[in-house]
Amino acid sequence: MTNPYAAYVKSSESVETKEELLIKVFEEILSLLNISIYAIEEGDIKTKAENLTKVTDAVAVLQASLDMEKGGEIAKNLYSIYEFCLEELIKANATNDKEKIKQIIE
Template sequence: MANGYGNAYSQAYQKAAVSTIDQRKMIIMLYDGAIKFLSIAVEKLAKPDLYAAHTNMVRGKSIIAELLASLNLEDGGEIAVNLQRLYAYMFGELIDANLEKDPQRIVAVIELLKELRSGWQAIGPEAERKAAQSASSGNSRNKHISVRG
């Protein structure tokens, strides 16, 4: 019984945390999830546990599809277009990897996701540093920071 309550509280906490998280952190969490599921898929292909490999590839692919669908191509400019191309490429690679049971293709997608995650991670401290500099410079009302991604 205690486990049921603990699990319910944990799920409620996670739901509240996700609803209050900023966009950058949400994207990083999505990358983390895709990396996790795809890494499990690679492990399961080696066993071989094809059902578990397929299930985890589908989960990773679903996260990439969500990232692709959430792009704002109008406001995101060249960055959004490049991300769209990358996500579409990764999605296609995962389809082929699933059909061919090719772990190397999955590993290549994981490496791309790790690189993108690293970029999003780096945006945070830099933006925070610029905001702090702007706020301490006296006339912060006329200064704006724009981080697009």
């Protein structure tokens, strides 16, 4: 597994703003989720598990980075969305449930 801090530093060097970095993170999450669906279809459980673990780690970092005081209602709503995603990722990884992954994508 890659070092998340090193990946963040590398990504942050190639973008100009925090918003651009956030967009790149979400694009990577979507890509990994789609790869996970394909891996389930192909019976490649190792690839599915590796990618869903990466997504789980990324969502946990996003959730932990929320500023609940400054973010107000938006931060609370994002926290709930991230919590839902984390719960569904764990279930999807344990059961190879493509539909749970599709719900996360939506």
